[in-house]
Each structure stands twice: as structure tokens, then as C-alpha cells.
Amino acid sequence: MRIKNSLNNIIFNLGSTFITYILSFVSRSIFIYTLGAQYLGVNGLFSNILMMLSLAELGIGTAINFSLYKPIAQKDNNKISTLMTFYRKAYSLIGCIVAVFGFILMFFLHYIIKDANTIENLRTIYLLYLFSTVSGYFLSYKTTLVSAYQKDYTLVPINVAMSAITILGQIVILMTTKSFIYYLFVQIIFGFIQRIIINNVITKQYKYIDFKTKEKLPKSELNVIIKNVKAMFYHKIGDYCVNGTDNIVISTFVGIKAVGFYSNYTLLITTVNAIIMIIFNSTSASFGDLIAKEKPEKRLEKFRVLNFLGFWFFGFATICFYNLLNPFITLWIGNKYILDLSIIIPVIINYYLLGMRVPLGIVKSSGGVYAQDRFVPLIQAVVNLFFSIILVKYIGLAGVFWGTVISAFVPMIYRPYVVYKYIFETSCKKYLIQYTQYLLVVVVNIFVTSTLCKMLFLNAGWVNLIGRGFVCVVIPNLLIVVLFRKSYEFKQLISIVKENKGGFRSGKKG
Template sequence: MVLNKERNARISVAWGFIFKIVSLVCPFIIRTLLIKIMGSEYSGLGSLFTSILQVLSLAELGFGTAMVYSMYKPVAQDDKSKLSAILKYYRKIYYIISIIILVAGAAVLPFLKFLVKDDVPSSVNLYILYGIYVLNTFISYFGLAYRASLLSAYQREDINSIANLIVNVLLYAAQIIVLIIHPNYYLFIIFLPITTLLLNVIKYFYVKKKYKDITPTGELDEDVRKEIKTNMAALLCHKVGGVVVNSADNIVISAFLGLVVLSNYNNYYYLLSAISAFIIIIFTSLCAGVGNSLIVKTKEENERFFNRVFLINCVVVSFCTICFFNLYQLFVEFWVGKELMFDFFTVILFCIYFYLHMIRRTIIMYRDAFGAWKDNKIQPIVSCIFNLIVNIILVNFIGIYGILISTILSMVLIDIPWETITFFKNISKYSPKKYIIFGVSFIISTTISCLICYFIPFNVENLIVNMIINLGVSIAIFGLIQGPMYIVFKRMNRKVYNIDMYKS
């Protein structure tokens, strides 16, 4: 079965963007109200608990990704009996995972007080709040969640986005009402497990009706089970690395610097992650189509598309980095005020972090589509250990700088070179020539653009006017420097790569 990849990807990206716009604007409003009405400590608590639960979710072992990958081939072959057997196996494992998360969450309770430095709000019980977050994570895996994997396998991320949009709007509305009418943090977070359960119910019954021929029945062959377990073991390593980047930083900040600093850090990180999420929508929507194409298309066609995607990624990430560099401080000052701002060197570190993190997305997407996690499974573990050790050492000497520098160093010294060499040598067998040319060229041009912005500042007293002017400057400089380069590279690509792999 050849999926209509162009249509599915287009619809998925469209709905993904709508969902992310709502997921950007509404949490922004909620976070602003939470800081203004209840204080930065409450915002910091939410970030800390989310990070702890992300660590506990390592119990999932990357199983969901491995299962979706195992579905690509039977989807392409329209083998519904095999899909049914995979779904049954998926359900069984998710029951086990949910119990592990519940037990592991309880095991953290005695150590919870050591993860927060002295500024817990007196009006809340740390353990009750933590219990609600654990319950929310438990519900996200238990019972109904397994069926949603079919949406990813059939490249219907638009359905995921629509369901998430409906439920999240209800969540955001309820939380805003609580903050305005009766500010109470217990009421504020109790809606999390309620809406998570509602989301699982909606997806479960939609998938059950849409794919009624695929039910959790049958048994998987031993070779399929073995392949899934092998992929799970490799994915665990990758997930550990991701958790250190996304969660351990928050835990270290909370333990060493306190909840207020953690809240301020997450104000900056929130803006960065919100823009990152828009870019990742595209890769998430393309991944199933790429996985399908790796089965039904030739190596040459897949290589052509890989280079095109990476070129577009370079352009988008470069533009976003320049805008971050020019607008970060202005927006944070407008949003939460000068008293909750870091200095400009922190902004530079956030920009470097963003660029390095997002420029890797093309290789990561193709690695996932190839299902080639085991080829570099040691890399995230090495990066994880390095990052955590440097993190704890530097935070004691240079504070918040150390958190960002440790992550940047781990990407520059370990992640990017290791991923690149492994991908081109062992996984794809594609030529790395254009990848290197595009990557190096855009790193240099982005650096030059940011330097121009720094040495030719445009500042007026009104913050809104200042942001508009600096946005215009960012667009102009990007257009003058990156624009011609993109056109040259695109024409060069078109001369050699003239096949559109998404045309059936």
C-alpha cells in the first residue's frame, strides 16, 4: 500500500501548525497569568515536576517509536493481520510500562525535597502536587493510548493534532478560569489527568472506528519480537540522552539555583521550544512518509529528497536564530519585565543551543525512518554522561551559563560529529558532500548575520516599536545574506536532483 504521502504530509503539517499556534498562545497566556498572579515559584514547580516525570517515562524505553517503525512495512503491504498482532503486543507492553511508572514515581517521593532549593510556596504540599503529575503520566500510558500508534503509522498526524487541539483548548480554558476567578494551584493542575484521559478516549474510539479491521489479536513471530526488542534497546540509549538535555537541566537548576531561577530559565526555554515545535511538526509529519518511501522508492530518490529537506531546514533554522538573537531580550522584557531577565550572554548561549539542536533534525528524522537506532546507540549515553558531569561542575562556578554551555559542548564535541559520521557511513550510504556544504555555509552566514545585528543595533524606547523594527532588520539581513545563497544551492540541487519523490 503506497500512502498518499504528499496529501497526508500537507494536511498533517497544516493541522500541526494550527495546533501548535494554539499550544503556543494559550500556554503563553497561562504562564504569564501564573507568574503575575501566583509567582515564579509556581511556574518553577510545574517545570520541575514535568522534568522528573520525563525521567520516569524512560520506562517507555522508546517502545512507541519502535512499534510505529515496525508498522511501516505491514502498512505498505496492507498486512492487517500483522498490524493486529503488533497492536496486541503494544497494548500488553503499555500496561506494564504504566505500572512501572506508578511504582517508580512512588519511589521518588522520599527524595523529592532534595530536588528543590528552599523556595517552595508555603500554600502547597509538594507531595500532593507530585502525586497529581504522576497520575497524569500513568493515565497517558494506561489502557487506551496504544491504538493511537496506528495514526502515526498511516501518516495521519492531522487526526492527532485535531484531537490534541480540542482537548487542550478545554484544558487551557479551565486553567485560565481558575487563575482569574479562584487562584489555586491544586485546581490548576487537577485538570491535567482529566484531559489526558479524555484525549485517550477520543483517539481510542476514533481509531477503533477508522481502522476497524485492525484489532489487538494474534501473535507476533519471534523474529519480529526480536527486532522490536533490539530497536527498543537502542532507543533506550537515545531516550536517555534526550532526557538529560530536556529534563536533567531543570532538575539541576532547581536543586542548585532554586525555583525562581528555574522559572526564569524556562521563560527563555519556553520561547525557544515553542519555535522548535513548529519546525519539528514538519519532520514529524514527514517521518511516516519517508519510512514508507524507504520501502517503495529507490535509494537515489530518497537521497535526493534528503538533501532537499536538509537545505530547507538550514534556511528555516538560520532565520529563526537571527530573529532570536535580535528579539529575545526585547520580548522577555515586554512579557515578564526586566527583573526576570538574564543577561545578553545567556541569550547568545540560547541561540547557539537552538541552532545546534535544530540543525540535527534531518538526520534524526531519517535515522528514525530507517529504524537505525542501534547504529549509534552508544553516542547518546556518552553525551549524556559528559553533559551531566559538566553540568554539575559548571553550575557551581558560573551558574546558569554552565547549564547551557554543558549542553552546547556535548552537541559540538559528541552528538553532531558522531551522528553525522554514523549516518553517512553506516545507515544511509548517501553522499555527505552536499550536507557538509549546506551545513557549513549556513553556520558561517548565520554567524555573520548575527554579528551585523549586534554591531548595527536599532533601538527606540517603546518596546513594541523596538520589536517591530528589529524584526524588520532580522528579515532584511537574512534576505540579503542567506537569500542569495539559498537560491544558488536550490538551483544547484535542481540541476542534479530533478525527481520529486512525492509524486506518485
């Protein structure tokens, strides 16, 4: 059943992501031509600022999600109801806190944005973003229950339909009014409607769950959640400082337009990453079930396959980004939006390093291992901000991203140690050796593919872009198959694919 639900989530989410991002690219193209890079920068900056406010969430969502695995497996509906009621109350309080601090922060925007005076209606735009964020805390908490049941695919039709309506509405607004504020109004209105619909659907789908039960969590269980939340808060702060401050640093030291230029690259990277993460996120609840039922040796076997899959997917994406990002941007919106390769290199290095931590993160989160490395994200955050702020002054935009790369070495060493010690109960030495091997394969692939692309497809144009894409698809995957075809991980991966071929259609259990 674990594999069946994972397959359902993957197939439905892949389809929805493809449709949504195709429409998003059309919308982004029209956005650029009607409003320009400055408002793109505003969008990216406010997303980072509101991510900072979301630190008030403290990691409660992750802690509750972990706490739901056991009662769901035991079909303990009373316990599930108690947890979800606690979650609802906690998120309502968090929503109020975010609203208050978000409003106060509005008066300090001119300190964060270097060229704030050039942006019309800045505070109005910010308040619209804030409202959109705050409303989510009051209406979106029930989706955690669906994820814990591994039934995310049941919400896909609603998400796709509402996303399509929203994006099409925004396109019409941009073409007729060229107003960023009206553009945001469309996003907020339809986003609000989407949350209400999903909220009602979940309530009907899980009639046996009382989201407003008067039962309270036992003190012992509440203490466990609080302990995990405290640990998760360190992780939240660290993750934000590493992944959510780049646009703020760029806006403060370089300018809001630079944020807009960079946001085009992040759109492409996050689009590809969203597709990859569908596969990995769909395994999260399955791993939670696996950890609850299986011995450490069995957990490690499954993880090795997941880690190999991570190397293959994230390594392949990294190779493609190196060779295809600038040619695609040139053809899409013009060479005036191009960033130098010296800036792109640290961006894609960080993407690979972050991607290779995903399998570890899934296992760590599924196993509820939060407290053991709670200070590591804070160390990484300090390293990241220190080097990013220092380097941006000397080498400009690239310095922000090199600071992030340098900080990535902190969890790269410690996270495997924690996961292997507390979940697999063995040494992580073999993992680190394998990690180095995977990295070398990616570096060799980048060298080979970039050399071939420069030799064969030097000029701009769609034909040359397709040619570059063909090289990036064939060479890396061929080399990976040749090098790893006899490995345990590759054989297991092929075995899983064969066993579950047609599993979605026939409903095979795994």
C-alpha cells in the same frame, strides 16, 4: 500520496498549534501574575523528573512505529493488529512501572529541590503530575498507528477543542481561586477526557485493526523489535541526560525560581520550535516509505533538500531568538524576568545545534538505524552532566547550558557518519563541509542583524520590537536566497513547492 499526507498534516497542525499557543500565552501571563515564578519552576522541574521516569518506555514507541511502515505499505492488517496488541500490553506494563517508581521518587524530592520547604503541598502537586503521566500510557498508544498512516491531521479538531477548553478552564481557575492544585486538576480531568475521546475515535476509524488479537508476534520479529528497543534505550537515556536534566541541575544548584525564569524562555523557544517541528514531523512517515522503496541515491537527494530546509528554519529561528527574546520578555511580563545575554547565548547555540540534527534524526529513525550508534548518546550524556555540574559552580546558570553545548559536539560528528554509511551508503564529508557553511551563514546573519537592531531600535517598546522583527525577517532570508539561489537544494525546494502548489486543495499525489 506521501506529499499529500505530509501537506495535510502540516496545514492542520499549524492551525492547531497557533490556536493552542496563543491561549497558552494568555494562560502563562495570568499564571505569572497570580502564582509567580516559583510555581513556574515547579512546573518545569516536575516535567523534567517525569521525563526521567519515561525512560521506562525504552523507545518501544519508536521501534513499533518503524515496524508498522512495512505492513501498512503491504496492507497487512493481521500484522498491524499483532504489533498494536503487543504495543498495548507493553505500554500497560510500562505505565505500572512508572507509577511505582514515580511514587517512590516522591520521598526524595527535598534532595532535588534546593528550596523545597518554601513550596506548599509539594507532594500533592507531584502526585497530580504523576497521575497525568501514567494515565497516558494506558490511553495514548493508539495514536502511534495514526502517525504511521500519516493521518495525524484527523485528530487535530479534537486536540484543538480539548486544549482550548482545558486552557480556558485553567484561566478561570487562576482568576477565581489562585490555586495551583485546582489548576492541575483541570489539566488532568480534561486531558483524561481527551485521551478517551481520541481512543474511541481511532478504534472506530480503524475497525479492521484488532487491538486485542490473540495472535502473537513471530519470534524473529519480536527479536528485531527487542534489538531496536535495546539500542533505543541507550538513545533515550542519552537524550534525557542532555535535554531533560537542565531544570534538575538548576533546581539543585541555583534554585527553583531560576527554573521559573528559564521556563519563560523555554516556552517561547518551544512554541516556535513546535511550529517548525510540525513540518519536519510530517515528513517522518513519508521518509520511512521512501527508504523502504527507493535506492540510496534517491534517499540522499531528498535528504539534502530536507537538511537545507532545516538550516533555513532553525537558522532563522536562532537569529530571531538572539535579537528578540529579551525585548519580548520585557514587554510581556517585565524586565525582572530577564536573563542576561551571557545565559541566552548558550541556550540558542544549543537550540541551533539540536535543530540541525533533526533532519538526520528523521532519516535515522525512519531507516531503523538504532544499534549502530547506541553508545554515542551515553557518551554525550556523561560529557553534558560533567561539564554542566562543574561549570554551574563557577559561572552559575550559564554553566548548565554551556555544558549542554559542549556535549552537542559528540553527536554532531558521529550521527552524520552513521546515517551516511547505513542509509545513503556514501561518505559524509560533503555534509560536514556544507554544515560548516550553513553555520557561518547563521553567525554572519546574527552579527549583521544584531548590529542593525542596536543602531536602529535600542529602546524598549512594541514599535521597536516590531522594527527588530522586520530586520530579523528581511535580512537573513534575503541573504540565504542570494547565497543559495543557484544551489541544488534551493532549486529542488522551489520545484517541490511549485509542483505541490494547491496540492492540498486538489488532492495531488506526490
